[in-house]
Amino acid sequence: MIRVGSIGVGGMGTHQARTFDQVDGCHLVACADPSPEMRARFEDNFPGTEGFDSAEALVNSGKVDAVVVAVPTGLHCAAALIALNAGIPVLVEKPMARTVDECQRMIETAERKDTVLMVAHCRRFDSYWKSWGACVASGDLGSPILWRNAMAGFGPGSWYMDHDLGGGPLMDGAVHNYDFANFLFGDPESVLSSSIDMDPESSAQDTCSAIVRYKNGNQLLMSWSWAARGNGLHDIIGPKGFVQFGTGDLPDPEDDEPHQYCCFTNREGEQTLIKSKAEPDMYACQAAHFLSCVRGDVTCLSPGTEAIKAIAVADTILQAGPAGEAREVVWT
Ligand SMILES: NC(=O)c1ccc[n+]([C@@H]2O[C@H](COP(=O)([O-])OP(=O)(O)OC[C@H]3O[C@@H](n4cnc5c(N)ncnc54)[C@H](O)[C@@H]3O)[C@@H](O)[C@H]2O)c1
Known part of the structure; x- marks a missing residue:
């Protein structure tokens, strides 16, 4: 034990x-x-x-x-x-x-x-994220792929909005996406980042948009704020189709267990629900x-040798954001 x-x-x-x-x-x-x-x-x-x-x-x-x-x-x-x-x-x-x-x-x-x-x-243990990850990996979306995620809401505050302790949303929240993108797309190559300071009280960057480029040609677009309310966008698009988040938890008439769903749409506009079990949880x-x-x-x-790459993406985004620069992502 x-x-x-x-x-x-x-x-x-x-x-x-x-x-x-x-x-x-x-x-x-x-x-x-x-x-x-x-x-x-x-x-x-x-x-x-x-x-x-x-x-x-x-x-x-x-x-x-x-x-x-x-x-x-x-x-x-x-x-x-x-x-x-x-x-x-x-x-x-x-x-x-x-x-x-x-x-x-x-x-x-x-x-x-x-x-x-x-x-x-x-998220590496989340059956929901893994279900659309499998759809991407299967080639159903074609290649190259662009994963787009925009979020805006008032964040957790306290140390999360301190530059050194938390690093704000582009470090703390978005790191889930950087790591999952590394898991799906392979090694990151460079970032283009631009931040806006909406909350003068926080030392962390509260609002920032960034594009991460991967060595295989895929891209991740992140635009997050923890200082303003706004609409969310979450989809993964490719030349043969796209996957959309947001259908959320729905009952399955054939099965009592809770399930989560996302939606695959092909080039012709035909839609398929992708179902994953909600339990056991991640x-x-x-x-x-x-x-x-x-x-x-x-x-x-999920070893440290993999997770370091997500921190390299996050910290490069934070370093490049204020001047709106492009930078190489380095972790060795
Ligand atoms: N995986 C997820 O979905 C998820 C969700 C929320 C938070 N987190 C992460 O979990 C971590 C903690 O976040 P939280 O929301 O629980 O923070 P919190 O502020 O609620 O709790 C932090 C705790 O750490 C204690 N602490 C401070 N310094 C310490 C030290 N030197 N030794 C021992 N304890 C110390 C504090 O007293 C406090 O009880 C963060 O890295 C955060 O990003 C992950």
Whole structure:
């Protein structure tokens, strides 16, 4: 039975802890958080667990075999290194870290200590995203492909809108898309980015548009704001057809289980619904995969060596945005 500890037990740390509390093969035993209120809430939520006031104290206690890191993004590297240096496997929340340099230090330490460094890119375990990913990979859209995603809404605020701790929407939210695009399209090559400052209160870029080019000729268009409301656009277009998000959860008359749908439209305008099962959810699949990696049963599907490429895309977009520049994406 793998003994799991949670480093950082705010919103996402609690969600991860609930998930690990329910999957087979592990025992949730402890947390680390500097906030006494958060530690008390964790111990209430998960009776029999123990709270520590720092990651060092948790790791040095000898009570955990693996940890989940869910602290503010700018603190991921420091927290993960404490566990990795002790040879303890780490599942770190996305974004992997705030900079490429931090990611490199995490990868180097995991390799030197010969332990697991997995990044919680939950979309790699999401049957919904994987269903349209399979449609893209099948060639039904043709080639090359343009994935377009525009979102505007008021974001989570707090440290998420601090440049160094969170990096704003083009780092924190859009990293799901960068990673999934890397998963589908292969290595990124360059970005063209332009930011607009709508909220003078936040040090992070709150509104930015960027095009990411991939070595295989595909492109990802991202336009996100966490400082204004607006309409959303989410589709993947190719010369032979397109996939559209947004049909959401619908009942299936032939099946009691919940399903999610997206829609494929071919060049002639004929539409097909693509159906995927909503359960088990992506976090449960992700947790089960991490535990398999810790046991050495499988090759990691979301290793640090892959997730670093999404941080390279995100940080290059943030660096190029204010001047509206094009830049090469580099992570080695
Ligand atoms: N995968 C997803 O869908 C998803 C969703 C939301 C958040 N996240 C990610 O999860 C991470 C945490 O986000 P959140 O919303 O839970 O933040 P949060 O602010 O709710 O919680 C962060 C917690 O970390 C604690 N903390 C701060 N410094 C610490 C340290 N040095 N050691 C231990 N604990 C420390 C804080 O006291 C707090 O309890 C972020 O990287 C975020 O991007 C992922």
